[in-house]
Amino acid sequence: MKHLGWKCCLLMTMVLASLPLFAQQAPSSAPTGSPAATSASVSEQLKQLDQRVTAAQSAGDNAWMLVSAALVLMMTGPGLALFYGGLVRRKNTLAIMMQSFLLMALISVLWALVGYSLCFGGNGPVIGGFEHAFLRGVGADPNPDYAGTIPQSTFMIYQLMFAIITPALITGATAERMKFSGTILFLTLWFLVVYAPLAHMVWGKGGILNASLAGKFPTLDFAGGTVVHISSGVSALVCALYLGKRTGYPKQPMPPHSLVLSFIGACLLWVGWFGFNAGSALAANALATSAFVATHMATAAAAISWSIAEWLKNGRASALGAISGAVAGLVAITPAAGFVAPMPALAIGFIAGLVCYFMVTKVKSIFGYDDALDAFGVHGAGGTIGALLTGVFAQQVINPIFGAGKAVGGLDGHWGQLGNQLVGVLIAWGFALVGTIVLLKITDMITGVRVSETEEVEGLDITQHGEEAYNLES
Amino acid sequence: MMKIEAIIQPSRFESVKDALREIGIEGMTVTEVRGHGRQKGHTEVYRGREYTVDLLPKLKLEMVLPDPLVQRAVDTILKTAKTGKIGDGKIFLSRIEEAIRIRNEERGENAL
Numbered sequence: 096m097k098h099l100g101w102k103c104c105l106l107m108t109m110v111l112a113s114l115p116l117f118a119q120q121a122p123s124s125a126p127t128g129s130p131a132a133t134s135a136s137v138s139e140q141l142k143q144l145d146q147r148v149t150a151a152q153s154a155g156d157n158a159w160m161l162v163s164a165a166l167v168l169m170m171t172g173p174g175l176a177l178f179y180g181g182l183v184r185r186k187n188t189l190a191i192m193m194q195s196f197l198l199m200a201l202i203s204v205l206w207a208l209v210g211y212s213l214c215f216g217g218n219g220p221v222i223g224g225f226e227h228a229f230l231r232g233v234g235a236d237p238n239p240d241y242a243g244t245i246p247q248s249t250f251m252i253y254q255l256m257f258a259i260i261t262p263a264l265i266t267g268a269t270a271e272r273m274k275f276s277g278t279i280l281f282l283t284l285w286f287l288v289v290y291a292p293l294a295h296m297v298w299g300k301g302g303i304l305n306a307s308l309a310g311k312f313p314t315l316d317f318a319g320g321t322v323v324h325i326s327s328g329v330s331a332l333v334c335a336l337y338l339g340k341r342t343g344y345p346k347q348p349m350p351p352h353s354l355v356l357s358f359i360g361a362c363l364l365w366v367g368w369f370g371f372n373a374g375s376a377l378a379a380n381a382l383a384t385s386a387f388v389a390t391h392m393a394t395a396a397a398a399i400s401w402s403i404a405e406w407l408k409n410g411r412a413s414a415l416g417a418i419s420g421a422v423a424g425l426v427a428i429t430p431a432a433g434f435v436a437p438m439p440a441l442a443i444g445f446i447a448g449l450v451c452y453f454m455v456t457k458v459k460s461i462f463g464y465d466d467a468l469d470a471f472g473v474h475g476a477g478g479t480i481g482a483l484l485t486g487v488f489a490q491q492v493i494n495p496i497f498g499a500g501k502a503v504g505g506l507d508g509h510w511g512q513l514g515n516q517l518v519g520v521l522i523a524w525g526f527a528l529v530g531t532i533v534l535l536k537i538t539d540m541i542t543g544v545r546v547s548e549t550e551e552v553e554g555l556d557i558t559q560h561g562e563e564a565y566n567l568e569s
Numbered sequence: 570m571m572k573i574e575a576i577i578q579p580s581r582f583e584s585v586k587d588a589l590r591e592i593g594i595e596g597m598t599v600t601e602v603r604g605h606g607r608q609k610g611h612t613e614v615y616r617g618r619e620y621t622v623d624l625l626p627k628l629k630l631e632m633v634l635p636d637p638l639v640q641r642a643v644d645t646i647l648k649t650a651k652t653g654k655i656g657d658g659k660i661f662l663s664r665i666e667e668a669i670r671i672r673n674e675e676r677g678e679n680a681l
Contacts, residue, residue: 348620350613409614419616456617469616 166370167256178360186554218301267470268331314519320430328475393444397424400448427481486516608656
């Protein structure tokens with residue numbers, strides 16, 4: 096059997112290898128006639144060749160983008176679900192995982208109905224339109240405004256995965272005390288009212304922050320520093336303040352129940368993030384590679400800087416610290432990934448690790464808000480730092496987004512970009528702050544946002560879902 | 570008949586169990602427990618938040634033995650469970666009124 100398998104492989108390889116040969120031989124065996132006929136057949140051949148080249152590029156790009164879409168989905172489930180799941184107390188494990196998982200389903204449905212269209216249909220300055228509602232007109236043909244070599248369906252499903260993870264990140268701040276019904280209602284509204292406009296402003300055609308499609312304040316955001324991380328991180332802070340502290344916080348110890356789960360989750364996030372950042376090139380090209388490398392380097396540097404900070408402070412480097420640092424680095428490099436060289440990426444990661452460490456260990460206790468799993472400390476702070484540093488380190492040799500030879504960021508001498516980045520950051524902060532407050536009020540009136548104290552003490556797994564993560568008796 | 574309850578360091582369990590088996594002790598019940606005596610706990614830090622853990626994991630061994638075996642068992646536990654550091658645990662002895670084997674209702678030392 097083994098030999099047969101080998102022979103089959105060999106045979107297939109030979110067949111595949113010989114295909115291009117046939118393709119090359121076919122035209123040369125064509126009859127040669129008068130000069131006019133020859134030139135006609137040459138232009139015909141060129142046309143065919145052009146079609147084949149386009150088809151080959153499309154195939155390569157599409158393969159990478161479908162894999163990237165799957166990688167980004169993996170960041171939410173199981174990545175984020177495990178990362179957050181391990182950080183909560185045992186009695187709330189399933190509840191927090193369920194929130195991530197249900198968002199995978201819920202946002203997908205909303206995306207098909209109106210979400211994609213609100214983000215990427217139309218060309219308004221703030222929000223898209225309804226031209227692609229119910230995925231009308233979204234099929235095999237590319238949408239040249241966004242990604243000219245892949246089916247628009249691929250672009251659509253790829254962008255969906257970003258829309259899923261963004262609200263899921265917020266659940267880190269509401270963990271262990273928010274009602275399931277309230278969570279679902281709030282995040283549905285949040286997706287429509289906060290995420291969709293922001294995504295359109297930064298990435299959509301005509302959006303006021305769009306850097307490549309003539310926005311008024313061209314903000315560099317390669318893979319979602321403002322759209323995903325600032326928006327979710329700042330909203331997380333508002334949620335933490337609105338909900339109030341968990342019962343017993345900070346007196347009662349609330350250590351993570353399984354850092355093993357968190358560890359696996361963080362490693363899946365690291366891997367999945369290659370789809371998130373390198374995939375944001377929207378093609379299998381050199382820019383994707385550049386973003387891949389920058390992402391990896393920043394993550395490594397951030398894991399190290401957080402560990403060093405911890406080592407100096409506590410005399411030990413913890414596993415939770417190293418993985419938290421890695422996530423901080425991933426967040427911070429997200430807006431910069433497709434604009435910066437590897438050395439600046441190391442710098443961005445290193446700085447982000449230190450800043451987020453400071454936010455999580457010091458700032459949180461100074462102000463006393465209960466951002467349970469540090470969604471603001473890592474995503475809000477890391478996203479902001481990353482967005483600003485993108486303005487410093489972006490280079491036209493990596494990505495000439497403003498046109499060939501035109502300076503992009505501070506390193507190129509275009510320090511004005513830092514101002515544009517700041518505008519983008521402020522708009523994202525403002526939008527997330529106001530939107531979240533209003534939506535929390537509305538949610539509070541309809542379903543309520545917080546479980547009762549009795550339910551909180553008993554745990555969300557039993558009270559919200561009627562099951563337990565660990566049935567030790569069974 | 571006496572009951573020996575020994576609370577020991579989990580790391581010493583395998584040695585204690587093997588040594589007890591060597592002197593002919595065939596049955597015991599082991600429970601994972603948490604507690605503290607004079608031993609102080611330790612501090613854990615999660616993202617800058619410090620937790621003092623003062624209940625430490627221990628194992629509790631329980632066995633009921635006929636009188637002649639008791640002293641040898643105690644000696645064996647003392648010898649094998651000791652590390653010499655604070656936190657090695659304790660042994661409690663108590664007299665047992667009766668023992669009954671559920672399968673055939675044997676009583677007394679025959680039931681052990």
